[in-house]
Amino acid sequence: MALLEIEELRVGYGFPVLMGISFEVEEGETAVLFGLNGAGKTTTVSTIAGMLKPDGGAIRFDGSDIAGRPPTQLVRDGVALVPEGRRVFPALSVSNNLRLGSWTRRREQAEVDQRRQLVFDYFPRLAERADQAAGTLSGGEQQMLAIGRALMSKPRLLLIDEASLGLSPALAKTVFQVVKRINDDGVTVIIVEQNVGVLPYADRALIMEKGTLVFSGVGDEIRNANLRETYLGGGSE
Ligand SMILES: Nc1ncnc2c1ncn2[C@@H]1O[C@H](COP(=O)(O)OP(=O)(O)OP(=O)(O)O)[C@@H](O)[C@H]1O
Ligand SMILES: [Mg+2]
Incomplete structure (x- = not known):
């Protein structure tokens, strides 16, 4: 079984956009x-x-229709999404942006610390800028932060x-x-x-x-x- 199975997915905004697409992605x-x-x-x-x-079709993740x-x-x-356009919180520090990414695990402090360490390991530049406001990061650094934030939810x-x-x-x-x-x-x-x-x-x-x-x-x-x-x-x- 594939981790993600998309079957005949139809989605629109009042008019159809996805016309019934199907694909699978293996774990x-x-x-x-x-x-x-x-x-x-x-x-x-x-x-x-x-x-x-969706207007129709199925999205199965690990076997369940989600x-x-x-x-x-x-x-x-x-399932974590790094949205188009990066959308970090500009006034918040790098660390606080990451913390927001871990809110689903906020009661597991050791886990949150471990995830943050992992993100800093992937992106050492973020570690150097942990206390800097995210809005002052370069475009590339903001992209790293957006990916890092998504990773905080494991x-x-x-x-x-x-x-x-x-x-x-x-x-x-x-x-x-x-x-x-x-x-x-x-x-x-x-x-x-x-x-x-x-x-x-x-x-x-x-x-x-x-x-x-x-x-x-x-x-x-x-x-x-x-x-x-x-x-x-x-x-x-
Ligand atoms: N919020 C919305 N309301 C109405 N139409 C939308 C909305 N978002 C996307 N669309 C329309 O749906 C179609 C697909 O858009 P989508 O953003 O999924 O494309 P994309 O492949 O991501 O494009 P891009 O490479 O420009 O990001 C386009 O015709 C777009 O105008
Ligand atoms: Mg797009």
Whole structure:
């Protein structure tokens, strides 16, 4: 059984956006969700995280149908979302942003301290800036903080919406490398991206087009499919 099974998922905003998409992500994988602007990537991960209610279809997480479950419950169940646009709390310190990420475990102080240490281990820059207001961090550091905050809830499934948007190629690579480490430590990851530089870190690639899934592949299927030329807006660099 896959950790996440999406079946014929339909979601809209009064008009249909996801037209019945189906895919699976196995426990321990990193899946990358590609697609042009407006394809429905954010709608997909927001629905998995409980921010939107599906109009139809199923979302099974570890065998249970979680479609329509509230986001707070899903965080407890092990699903964490790093939303598009980073959305850290600018006036709060790095440490306090992290603490907010651990509110579902707030009664387990030792666990919270351990999680914070783990986040600082993944992102040493955050440790150096623990008392700094999050709004004064660079864009890359805010992205690290947004990922760190999601990790504080000890997710089994981490959803990252636009991990590298606005980051320099070097910083994007750093973020991808840390995501790889997080995955190696046992967390299943779905990462929304428009940067094919993430492919070396991906076990599975999913490509959306206008609310449908047009490609899903693993391993050599990804390398052989010429994703960039076929789906991602042309082959020229
Ligand atoms: N809150 C909303 N209200 C109405 N329509 C929306 C809303 N959010 C998204 N949409 C529409 O749903 C479609 C899919 O949007 P979505 O944000 O899921 O795409 P995306 O693949 O994440 O795009 P991008 O790469 O630009 O982030 C778009 O046509 C968008 O205009
Ligand atoms: Mg989006």
